[in-house]
Amino acid sequence: MPSLEDAPVELINRASERETLTGFLQAIRAGEGRALVLSGDAGLGKTALLNDMAAKARGFRVLRVSGMQSEMELAFAGLHQLCSPLSEQVEALPKPQQLALRTAFGLAEGPPPARFMVGMAVLSLLAEVSRERPLLCLADDLHWLDRASAQALGFVARRLGADPIGIVFGTRTPTDEVAGVRELRLDGLAAQHAHELLAAALTGPLDTRVRDQIVAETRGNPLALLELPRTMSREELAGGFGFPGTAPLSGRIEESFARQLDALPGDTRLLICLASAEPSGDAKLIWQAAGLLGISHVAARPAMESGLADFGQRISFRHPLLRRAAYRSATVEQRRAVHRALAESTDPVTDPDRRAWHRAQSTDGPDEEAAADLERSASRAQARGGPNAAAAFLEQAAALTVDSARRADHMLAAAQANLQAGSYDRALELLAIVRAEPLTELQSARADLLQGNIAFASGLGNDGPPLLLKAAKRLEPLDLDLARETYLNAWMASMFAGDLAIGGSLADVSQAARGLPVSAHPDEAELVLDALARVIVDGPAAAAPVLRRAVAAIVDASLTPDEVLRWGWFAHAAAVGSWDFANWRFLLERELKVLRTVGAFDLMPIVLAALGTVTTWSGEFAASAAMFAEAETVCEVTGAPAAIFGPTMLACLRGDEEKAVPLIHSMIADAEVTGQGMSITYANWVAAVLYNGLGRYGEALTAAVASSESSSDLFIALWSLPELVEAATRTGAVGLAEEALARLAESTSAGGTDVGLGLEARSRALLSGGDVAEQHYLEAIDRLGRTTLRPELGRAHLLYGEWLRRDNRRVDARHQLKIAHAMFADLGMRAFAERARRELLATGERVRQSAVKSESTFTAQETLIVRLASDGLTNSEIGAQLFLSARTVEWHLRNVFGKLGITSRRQLATALHQNGDLLDR
Missing domain, CATH: 1.25.40 (Serine Threonine Protein Phosphatase 5, Tetratricopeptide repeat)
Known part of the structure; x- marks a missing residue:
């Protein structure tokens, strides 16, 4: 029968793709940062193209990482693999970034680093390395990379600027982590080139009809053309493959690999299964485990002679699908045996998480000790900022736990970890599973709380308030402190939902919170909750003293960063409720500083939007535009939807009707879909400002009435009352104006x-x-x-x-x-x-x-960079704040210097005084 030679070294065709990748390298050599997703089905040659690219990257430093299916649950495993050769350069990073990276890799103890701080650390690290020579990072099998690593690398890929860094991802289908990165999609080879590859692989003649059938059924897939004929008999090749056309091609390729593995001796198959279960390729570890299984070094020879695997200093497979086929073709008992041997061979001190994972896979039933190990691994993963990994460990721990109460605790903790990771669908799936368990009253209340938090976090919509209110009520007799915190969250969720809340209105939440017992020495959280509830239930006059006391307590307290993050937003609401804009701004600025320090970028857009509102209202348009630009940058990085509150207000105060009206309509339309009633109130308020400025008082009155009546409990509704009075008096609607003034005076007099x-x-x-x-x-x-x-x-x-x-x-x-x-x-x-x-x-x-x-003639980002530079921040500090490398910041500054007609920072102060576009006076 025809036989296969070794796979050809030269790629068959792919001329267009190779030309694109050559241009990619040339751009990096010229000093541009580039990122690319190379996608396509299994076997289309992604890895071969990456190898070809690495070979052509002369003068580059090349770093590589390959996703491993069995390492998907180990947080930052892939990132550690990529960055481990750069350990010496980590010392050059800013201290917060050093700590974030070392904590993520388990090399240092500290608070869990925000995933975007880790991403910024990697960007800075790669930028530092690229100072010596261009850098090429190749990340193959992205779909099997652990999510924490994929998020960090996706973050970096979207932030490349003026640094000679290239990142290429190989994956079957682009994942959410690389959304926005340019994609190059691979298809099968054209018939001519598929025939050429098949002919090069076969040493004997092949019937033309069979050749055409093979090419058609493989759809030009290079790996299939090379691998499938290996296990075909002469009769099968003579008659074609005869595989069902509906079978997934990767499955057929795996079946081919499985048949090749079946031809090996038993010890060799077990050795290959062992190697497939430990993706680190650590030869010492694998051979130690092999010894426990009674496998000698002789067993490696057949695998090496057939070209299936290499048992050198690092054990590797010919193709990732071969590794998968080796693991899946083993029996359940064999898999448990190899995982047990690997667990016993893995150092419990230096690599406890991998040991716990192997041990869990080796069990054939409940195992409380293994579950306890996984629980500890989850804690370590959380400490490293890997909530996805923590969730996976906890889910596995639940599966191994006999006690129903502890099992439910594990599942609830896993759902919480998924919430932190932004995996809302999986968190809801786990909640559905845990609700089928016999739960204690506290566990049931925690489930309600989680469901409410998921609903609120996933869109600030109208389904969160009733869920959070229900959870708060259930928690009252069980955990009063947690109940108060939940009431605060419910209050904020109700504020965002406004009139669109489906139950759980501000009045409902506030009335329930007023019924809580009063502490002899209330802390800041209790004071703020009491103040906010009183505003709604008792009215502004009755609430005013409590509001002032709550704001003063928060302003004067020496709060930890964690306390600032937990209570800061609620304190803002108390300040706004008493028209205390000075302390409102102080609290926002303090919280923003903490957010930047700890790297809690998820919360930054909403704080920047609020600070931008009061800054715009102060007439500092350049400063607020810079804040909105920073918020947009953070949203771009985190993947959160960009809020248009601030830009809409700015356009309205500027009187830019052409820009403002589409933004107003967009805010209202989006709010009706998402259930954020507050957005409608805000949009109508700033619309009233716009139309009063334009002297179109009828339109201003319509907008002001809509804002003041929609979500009337909201503070924003009160902001619209001066607009309503002005528009109403200009249109003769004196009665409306008098009613609005009475409402306004009740609140402002109390404040x-x-x-x-x-x-x-x-x-x-x-x-x-x-x-x-x-x-x-x-x-x-x-x-x-x-x-x-x-x-x-x-x-x-x-x-x-x-x-x-x-x-x-x-x-x-x-x-x-x-x-x-x-x-x-x-x-x-x-x-x-x-x-x-x-x-x-x-x-x-x-x-x-x-x-x-x-x-301004300057872009928002240029304005922001110049403002930060004028405050004395270095390029590295500016880059850390804006998720840019220092070199990219320098590139932007050069553009600004050119527009200002200066050549250095020394001339910046003078130029800024001469140019009112960049700094508010």
């Missing part, structure tokens, strides 16, 4: 801050006349002048000037309108500036229309 009282005074002036109106306008200007809200101060001057003109006091009106126009022009608030200009024209004053400051 007692200059922000709230200033907005109240300005609104009250619109509904007054004569000296009373003037006194209110002057009070508004005085109070708002003591705040940071320059746009609101400018609007007070504008409304006062409009009132003075209508009272025929033109000289006084010009003075107020000039102040307003100058402020709006300086801030870049085009619509309000134009409104002030028209009023000035009506007084007889001539004002040029082109006086308004235009938007």
Whole structure:
């Protein structure tokens, strides 16, 4: 029969793909960072192309990692394999990144590193290495790489900039971890080239019809063309394969490998099974385990002679599918035996997790000791920032646990780990499984809590509040502290859901929370919960003292980073509820600093959006645009949907109708789908600001009414009331204006801050006349002048000037309108500036229309980088904050320097003072 020679070294065809990969290498040599996903079915030649690429990467440093199916549950196993040759360069990284990487690899103890901090550490490490020469990283079998490693490498791939680094992933189907990375899809060889490969592999003649059938059934798959004929008899080759066309090709290839393995002696098959179960390829470990199984070195010869495996210094297989076939073709008893031998041979001190995993696979029934080992491995995985691995260990521990209560605890912990990892579907699957178990009341309540947290975390939608409220009520008699924390989460979930909440409204949550027992010495969490609940149940006046006490306690407390992260967001709500914008901003800035320090990037976008709101409201448009750019960067890195709250508000205050209106409509449409009622309230509020600025008071009134009535318990609804009063008085809807003022005054009087009282005074002036109106306008200007809200101060001057003109006091009106126009022009608030200009024209004053400051000519990222550089941050520090390498930051700065006409940082301060685009004054 025809026989196969060794697989040819030269690739058959693939000219187009090789040309693409050659161009990829050339771009890296030129100093560009590039990433690529090479995808295609098993056997299409991905590994061969990666090998070809490595051979052509002359002058490069080449690092490689291959995903191992049996290592998928070991957090950062693949990343450790890739980075282990770079251990000396780790010392050059910033200390937080060093710690994150060493903790992830189990080489140091510390808090669990955020997965994005690990990714940033890898980016910095690769950038450091690429300073010497271009770097090429090849990650084969991405679909079998542990998820923590895949996430880190996907993070790096999306952040490559001006560093000569290339990352190529080989995978059957692109995974979520590499979303956004350019893909090169492989198909089977064309018929001509498939015939050529088959002919090169066969030494004897082959019937033309059989050859065509083989090519057709393999669909030009190179590995299938090479491997399948190996096990075919002369009769089978004469008659074609005859395989069912519906069989998956990779399965048919594995079947071919399995038949080749069946031809080997028994000891050799067991040795190959042993090697397939330990993907590290550690020859010493495998031979030690082989000795326990009574296998001698002689057993390796048949496997090596047939070319199936290499038993050298590192044990490897001819193809990953061969490793899989070797493991799957063994009996269950053989697999347990090899895992038992590997567990006994693995050092419990240096590699306890791998030992625990092998031991778990060796059991044939419940094993409490093995489950306890897995539980400890889960704790270590969590400490390394590998929640996916922790979940896998805990699920396996549950399977080995006899006691139903402990089994349920393991499953609940696994669901929690999946929640932390963002694997919401798997977390829900585990909850469904655990609910079928006999649960204690506490376990059942924890399950409710988890389900609510999953619903809230997966979209801030409207199904989380009732679940969290139910969990909080069940926890009250079981764990009061956890119940309070759950009520706070329920309150926040209800705030986001607003009127779209399906049960569990703010009123429901607040009423239930007010029924909790009061501690003699309440901590910050209890104070904040009591304050927020009182606002909704008892009203602003009754809640005001408690709100102020809660805010003061949070502001003055020496909180740990963990406490800042746990209670910070709720403290913001308390500050906003009392119109205490100064402390609101302080709390946001403190939390953002902690988030950056600990690398909790998942929470950063929402904090940046909130801080951007108060910063925009202060008229610091360049600063807020930089914050929104940073939030977008974080969302791009984390894969979270980018919020458009801030950019929408910014466009509305600037009076940019063309940009603002689509954003408003998008916010409302998205909110209706996701159930985030707060977004609708916010969108209508800023729409009212936009239309009041444009002088289209009817549209402003419609938007303001919608905002004030939608989710009326929300603080944002109160923000829309000054807009409603202004629009209503301009359209003659005095009754609506008076009702809005009464609601506003109830809240602002209770808060007692200059922000709230200033907005109240300005609104009250619109509904007054004569000296009373003037006194209110002057009070508004005085109070708002003591705040940071320059746009609101400018609007007070504008409304006062409009009132003075209508009272025929033109000289006084010009003075107020000039102040307003100058402020709006300086801030870049085009619509309000134009409104002030028209009023000035009506007084007889001539004002040029082109006086308004235009938007920056710099990109948002350039603005952000320059602001950070002007604060004294180094390129490395800026890069760590923005997920860029230091070299990429340097590249952006050079672009900015060119636009500013300078050549170095020394000239930056002077240039910034001359250019108002980059820094707010």
